[in-house]
Amino acid sequence: MNLEKKHLLNYSILIPYLIMSVLGLIVIYSTTSASLIQYGMNPFRSVINQGLFWIVSLVAIAFIYKLRLDFLKKEKLLTLVIFIEIILLIIAKFFTQEVNGANGWIVLGPLSFQPAEYLKVIIVWMMALTFSKWQEDIKTYDYQAILRGHLFPRKFNDWRVYAIILILLVAAQPDLGNASIIVLTAITMFLVSGVGYRWFSAVLTLIVGVSGAFIGLTALVGVDNMAKVPVFGYVAKRFSAYFNPFKDLTDSGHQLANSYYAMSNGGWFGRGLGNSIEKLGYLPESTTDFVFSIVIEELGLIGAVFILALVFFLILRIMLVGIKAKDPFNSMMALGVGSMMLMQVFVNIGGISGVIPSTGVTFPFLSQGGNSLLVLSIAIAFVLNIDANEKREEILREAQVLMDTDQV
Template identity: 75%
Template sequence: MKINKRHLLNYSILLPYLILSVLGLIVVYSTTSASLIQYGLNPFRSVINQGVFWIISILAILFIYHLRLNFLKNKATLTVAMLVEVVLLLVARFFTKEVNGAHGWIVLGPISFQPAEYLKLIMVWFLAYTFAKKQHDIEVYDYQALTKRKWIPRRMDDLKDWRVYALFLILLVAAQPDLGNATIIVLTAVIMYSISGIGYRWFSALLTSIVTLSALFLGLISVVGVETMSKVPFFGYVAKRFSAFFNPFKDVTDAGHQLANSYYAMSNGGWFGRGLGNSIEKRGYLPEAQTDFVFSIVIEELGLIGAGLILALVFFLILRILLVGVKAKNPFNAMIALGVGAMLLMQVFVNIGGISGLIPSTGVTFPFLSQGGNSLLVLSVAIGFVLNIDANEKREEIYREADEAQRDPEDVFVEERYQSNYN
């Protein structure tokens, strides 16, 4: 007997997602209504747009949840998705207007979208598909199964190398320039590479290399100077961010304006906050208060305790997603879930690190809370993938137990639910 997937829904993932999404709508209204009123616009304009994307996201989750997982494992589907993404990234870079120093948005009438946002999930999908196919080789040859080719292809056959595709897509994002999303994609790829089955010592080596190169790069900028480095191609846009990283109060009116006011916002919040809607910094002092620096406003209005509870809920969601990957028996399912968890974790790390001055600000939004329909849709699709994978893994486990006991799968399922509720 076939078990209905609606009975296998993982509410420990769905409920935190719904709570964070609703909180996001409240935060979007709180951070945008004052400025919209100032310009004589509808104060609900931004939250309505976000709400429309949220409804679309819910429908996307329902659709993805009921799909067969074979569509994710289909090479033709993945190939089409990657080709479309390459075209969109090229269009965004060379055929769109510059916005805040970068070419990242494609505008079609009232609709605008950022291809780099979708690449984060496509990269997780691509790497999961690639590494899952190489599991046998990884078990035998360890990291050599993933590094037997050269980085630069010398023959047409070498173009099949997964690293060529990954590097090309990441370079397209960095060339926009969008260093924030490029950083998230690189860190997510490193984590997925490290959990693909290779020896744990290689993760330590990769982590040490990244930390060392980052320290050397920051040291070089500190010695040479931001002004000199700003003359380097593609670096001029991010030069001010590095200047603010070293000392945001050196130039409060320009380079350090955002980070300095981010500090002021968090200082204003204290432990318990000024109250929802009572932020001072969002009233024209802190630019991009509804996107990049939204968590600074959350701290100002809800305090460190309120913001800490939200952050704890985000980490709970990430841990539940990672747990799905850890428990999964199928390598592809495990890599998808772990990749999605890593992607969320890296986005939180880059955003919080940027607003607190731990790392240079990169313009990355905070998951679920920041204004941005594209970001919400991508995260929702990722949640849909994980919920589908979790349900399929549970169903396969029930079928395995039923086969071993030669019983009806429905009876095994009912018995497991009873024992779970009883315990």
Template identity: 65%
Template sequence: MKIKKRLLLNYSIFVPYLILSVLGLIVVYSSTSADLVYWEASPFALVRNQTIFWLVSLAAIWFIYHLRLKFLRNSHLLFLAVLVELVLLVLTLFSGEETNGASGWLQFAGKSIQAAEYLKLIVVWLLAFTFTKRQKAITNYDYRALTRDTILPRHFFDWRTYLLILIALVVVQPDLGNATIIVLTSVIMYALSGIAHRWFTGLLGLIATASTVFLGLIGLIGVELVAKIPLFGHVAKRFAAFFNPFKDLTDSGLQMAHSYYAMSNGGWFGRGLGNSIEKNGYLPEAHTDFVFSIVIEEFGLIGAGLILALVFFLILRILNVGLKAKDDFNSMLALGIGAMLLVQVFVNVGGISGLIPSTGVTFPFLSQGGNSLLTISVAIGIVLNIDANEKRASILRELNQQ
């Protein structure tokens, strides 16, 4: 029995994706048009670019949704993706365009490629593939099953070495935001791999303790010493802003202080779409890292809360696909994608609110950035494909039982 795939589309994922994407275009225009007019450029320049990426993203979702899902189980394709990502990260490190102290963008054919954005999804794919192949061994040998030889072809290192090298290349750009997302997502997927919970609890406790001690040491010895480390000068400014953003309102604390001003200006109901004060030259990166501060200022805490609720609803629906999937690989991949989005939201909102040091991470859908939108869209396409395949398999099982 042949079941048309378009009838299996999960609208509880696709519709929120469409709403958030369109809302993102509105927010990008609102947060960028004033600056573009000031610089005598078209107010539609950046939203036009974002729209092009969104149209490409829709095409990517349609293409991925209609592919046979087994293409993601090809170890040679995965190895090629890792290799290409490795090359892109090395090229970015040595010839990337520097922005705010980080060399994270590679110029190609007039477009900027941010390799670290795509790495997040590739790491989820790599870990889902690796852990799934070792499910029986994990059942018998617990965490020791994940220390055996890699399943990637023609290898010199195992999967842990590949992962550490890729993360290290992101760190030295330095792009601590995306590195943090990759590390936390990897930890969550490690916990979901089937190992005993005590190992995950111990690892999580180790990370929390190390982070607390690290921040405590920086606070004790001062961020001035961190600023002297090559490549990490701008990172020191973020730590300085975390400890006291109002100490230096002209430099290190500028973003955080104006982020607070923006959220305070918004109140409960906001100043109205397009009426933000802080985006008019006061809050740097108002359209990328700190776009959610502008969202709060224009839509208020209630409006921003509803948007955040929709994002969490989308993430929960993605996680639900992973939890219900009967196939181990499908389950691990969907759960990894859901974890990746959840961690990104946490790191961004935590950064702009001062709960954690700001790391320069974009907010999903709303921030201006074609690479981020394309990565998320590809991830959504994969989840929709997984859900459709699981539904089809479930229908066929029920028919065979009748």
């Protein structure tokens, strides 16, 4: 049977993606147009830039959707991509200018990109390929199959070596936001790899315990004293704002306090699209990290809940593809993409609401940033391809059963 992929397209994923992308363009215009007009620039400048990235993203989705998934299972290709990513992260750290306290952007003329954004998909790809090949061992030996009998890797080409190097390079920039998303995604993929369910509660308890102990230690010792520790100085202000954003409204607590003001201004129904007060120079990063605060201010709690519901619906549909998939690699890949998006939403919303310390993570689709949109689009393209292949295989299996029945 010759089944065309265009007839197997999952519209329950594609349509929410398109809606969120269009909403993103509207939000970007709303959050950027006023400042662009103030500086005498084209108010559509940011929307045009984002729109160009969206067009590239749509082309990428169409291209990836037509590919055979076998290329993702080639270890040599993955190894090459990992080494390129390591080189790009090193260049971003040591050979670029600092932006907002971090070295994470590579600028090439009018274009710029952030290697850490693309690492999120690479980690999902790497872990999906690794765990899918270990399914039989995991069934027999549980988590010991993943550790290969050793807690620490003994070979350089061990997947754990690659993961540690990549995560440390991102954290050293320092980009603790993306590093957190990558670590949380990796942990989630470990827990859904087939290991015993009891390890889920154990790992969750460990994460909560370590995080709580670190926050408690910081509160006990004091942020100023913790800031003297090497590397920690970058996040000291964020912890200071986390404990009490109103203590220093002109410095460390400025962002989070104004994020609270924006959400308070929005109320139930918002001030109206384009009528935000905080975006007019009061709330820094209102177009990226804190864009959802502006969304709440303009569209209100009801509008924000609708957008969150749409995002969670998209994530749920992606994860359902992974749950239903018969092929272990397809299952792990889809679940990894869904986990990556879920963790990004959690870290962003947690940061702007003060539930967790702010880490400078963008909100999917709504934040200004072509790299983030492109990465999300590539990840969704993989899921669409996986879903189409799984549907085709299922149809072929059913057709074969019918043929065998007729022959009997």
